[in-house]
Amino acid sequence: xxxxxxxxxxxxxxxxxxxxxxxxxxxxxxxxxxxxxxxxxxxxxxxxxxxxxxxxxxxxxxxxxxxxxxxxxxxxxxxxxxxxxxxxxxxxxxxxxxxxxxxxxxxxxxxxxxxxxxxxxxxxxxxxxxxxxxxxxxxxxxxxxxxxxxxxxxxxxxxxxxxxxxxxxxxxxxxxxxxxxxxxxxxxxxxxxxxxxxxxxxxxxxxxxxxxxxxxxxxxxxxxxxxxxxxxxxxxxxxxxxxxxxxxxxxxxxxxxxxxxxxxxxxxxxxxxxxxxxxxx
Amino acid sequence: xxxxxxxxxxxxxxxxxxxxxxxxxxxxxxxxxxxxxxxxxxxxxxxxxxxxxxxxxxxxxxxxxxxxxxxxxxxxxxxxxxxxxxxxxxxxxxxxxxxxxxxxxxxxxxxxxxxxxxxxxxxxxxxxxxxxxxxxxxxxxxxxxxxxxxxxxxxxxxxxxxxxxxxxxxxxxxxxxxxxxxxxxxxxxxxxxxxxxxxxxxxxxxxxxxxxxxxxxxxxxxxxxxxxxxxxxxxxxxxxxxxxxxxxxxxxxxxxxxxxxxxxxxxxxxxxxxxxxxxxxxxxxxxxxxxxxxxxxxxxxxxxxxxxxxxxxxxxxxx
Numbered sequence: 001x002x003x004x005x006x007x008x009x010x011x012x013x014x015x016x017x018x019x020x021x022x023x024x025x026x027x028x029x030x031x032x033x034x035x036x037x038x039x040x041x042x043x044x045x046x047x048x049x050x051x052x053x054x055x056x057x058x059x060x061x062x063x064x065x066x067x068x069x070x071x072x073x074x075x076x077x078x079x080x081x082x083x084x085x086x087x088x089x090x091x092x093x094x095x096x097x098x099x100x101x102x103x104x105x106x107x108x109x110x111x112x113x114x115x116x117x118x119x120x121x122x123x124x125x126x127x128x129x130x131x132x133x134x135x136x137x138x139x140x141x142x143x144x145x146x147x148x149x150x151x152x153x154x155x156x157x158x159x160x161x162x163x164x165x166x167x168x169x170x171x172x173x174x175x176x177x178x179x180x181x182x183x184x185x186x187x188x189x190x191x192x193x194x195x196x197x198x199x200x201x202x203x204x205x206x207x208x209x210x211x212x213x214x215x216x217x218x219x220x221x222x223x224x225x226x227x228x229x230x231x232x233x234x235x236x237x238x239x240x241x242x243x244x245x246x247x248x249x250x251x252x253x254x255x256x257x258x259x260x261x262x263x264x265x266x267x268x269x270x271x272x273x274x275x276x277x278x279x280x281x
Numbered sequence: 282x283x284x285x286x287x288x289x290x291x292x293x294x295x296x297x298x299x300x301x302x303x304x305x306x307x308x309x310x311x312x313x314x315x316x317x318x319x320x321x322x323x324x325x326x327x328x329x330x331x332x333x334x335x336x337x338x339x340x341x342x343x344x345x346x347x348x349x350x351x352x353x354x355x356x357x358x359x360x361x362x363x364x365x366x367x368x369x370x371x372x373x374x375x376x377x378x379x380x381x382x383x384x385x386x387x388x389x390x391x392x393x394x395x396x397x398x399x400x401x402x403x404x405x406x407x408x409x410x411x412x413x414x415x416x417x418x419x420x421x422x423x424x425x426x427x428x429x430x431x432x433x434x435x436x437x438x439x440x441x442x443x444x445x446x447x448x449x450x451x452x453x454x455x456x457x458x459x460x461x462x463x464x465x466x467x468x469x470x471x472x473x474x475x476x477x478x479x480x481x482x483x484x485x486x487x488x489x490x491x492x493x494x495x496x497x498x499x500x501x502x503x504x505x506x507x508x509x510x511x512x513x514x515x516x517x518x519x520x521x522x523x524x525x526x527x528x529x530x531x532x533x534x535x536x537x538x539x540x541x542x543x544x545x546x547x548x549x550x551x552x553x554x555x556x557x558x559x560x561x562x563x564x565x566x567x568x569x570x571x572x573x574x575x576x577x578x579x580x581x582x583x584x585x586x587x588x589x590x591x592x593x594x595x596x597x598x599x600x
Contacts, residue, residue, distance in 0.1 A: 129351020
């Protein structure tokens with residue numbers, strides 16, 4: 001296992017990337033990206049077996065699908081810093097002629113992306129399909145997916161949850177980013193979803209609670225626990241509590257930074273809270 | 282005039298079933314998904330022979346489209362099966378993002394298309410699906426005319442890399458094409474009769490109606506050139522331009538709304554390359570209703586009589 005301190009330094013650099021990317025184009029989604037940074041770094045730097053020399057079919061490697069595609073900044077930063085494409089390309093985020101579209105897509109051929117996402121609620125179904133293909137191919141690796149909590153208001157997720165359990169898709173780990181916030185406010189105010197743990201369990205999933213989704217050691221241990229529960233006839237869900245805007249004090253405890261970029265002053269403040277570790281792009 | 286013989290009426294959906302069964306035996310990567318309509322889509326034979334390559338998804342079409350997109354990652358060639366309405370309008374955004382924009386090799390196979398679904402009525406009779414699908418960048422749209430051609434098209438699309446919308450129907454219609462004499466080729470129209478007075482371009486169930494109309498027109502001394510356009514996108518513009526350069530006028534015939542269908546694709550082609558008088562045999566921006574297929578085709582003006590009348594009308598418009 002990699003040194004936790006090293007992974008935390010990696011996280012800090014990814015935070016800088018996220019902030020600088022959205023600041024440059026004055027658009028994008030920093031809040032959810034910062035909230036999921038530990039998760040992405042844990043997946044790509046510690047948990048998944050994967051090959052940065054990208055092949056779409058991903059045979060004999062673990063696959064990851066991002067359903068809440070608006071948190072593309074964290075995805076792009078972690079992919080680049082994991083070797084999928086040059087980190088300098090982060091400079092092109094959301095610019096014309098870029099492979100780093102506002103929401104992730106295969107359309108421009110960016111290595112590491114296997115399906116377009118952004119229109120919410122579709123990623124879990126795609127992940128299940130990829131998991132079924134792995135079973136048909138006798139491929140023992142795992143499929144990972146991440147969804148937002150607000151995104152669970154989309155009905156397709158519940159079709160997918162029902163299908164995966166009924167068909168024993170037990171090579172799948174789906175994580176929900178429980179940050180409790182969506183564009184119009186708290187999920188409990190916009191459309192309360194009740195007890196998600198009970199709902200997932202009632203749908204037939206094995207459910208793990210990850211209370212500290214912004215603590216690297218616990219994120220890794222929870223993902224590893226999830227891996228240990230695979231192959232037992234049930235898909236595995238992780239309900240991961242995170243803090244939107246984590247690592248930047250003024251972006252935390254609010255939904256204001258869901259889809260808003262910092263200005264020059266705010267960027268300087270945010271970066272000063274996250275000094276350079278691996279080197280800026 | 283070349284004539285065609287009905288070898289015995291069959292439903293085009295059975296052509297799909299037969300093609301899928303053959304693919305099950307010849308292509309190990311082909312997998313099939315269905316949203317609770319196995320019998321209607323005639324998928325039984327494939328399922329019996331390849332139980333491990335079939336996925337029953339229940340009444341959950343959105344999830345089905347996502348599963349299909351995911352199954353392509355790892356090299357599978359998924360064929361989804363449900364009614365045309367639930368294959369398109371119900372899941373437009375899933376197809377748009379997870380399949381078309383993501384360039385996934387999914388074959389969306391849609392039965393009970395158009396008004397000839399009959400008694401179930403307008404909730405199930407989609408007349409907008411060709412338009413919805415042809416507007417998606419990268420989507421191939423195919424509407425074969427009989428059992429033999431639907432079987433051949435089903436087999437052909439497995440070898441085509443990229444998303445395909447394959448549209449077929451419920452009623453038994455004359456089976457008259459021969460893949461021995463005219464092999465199925467995606468994007469290649471088939472001239473069925475030769476004529477110099479009017480071009481009739483038809484797709485799907487309307488191809489046989491066009492042949493019947495051509496017979497009646499011949500009795501009136503009018504020589505109609507009937508072209509079977511099974512692939513609406515990409516459109517075989519060459520065969521259409523060659524024909525109208527001889528005939529000087531055209532009728533398009535389809536079981537679809539005149540907005541968004543084959544007729545509009547032909548009109549766009551002609552207006553830019555060879556402006557030509559055109560009449561449309563299609564439904565007129567309306568929903569359908571319950572009735573027998575024959576009653577509905579007559580009432581909504583998409584049968585041989587309508588084609589014959591429009592042919593005479595468009596000939597009058599030639600300058």
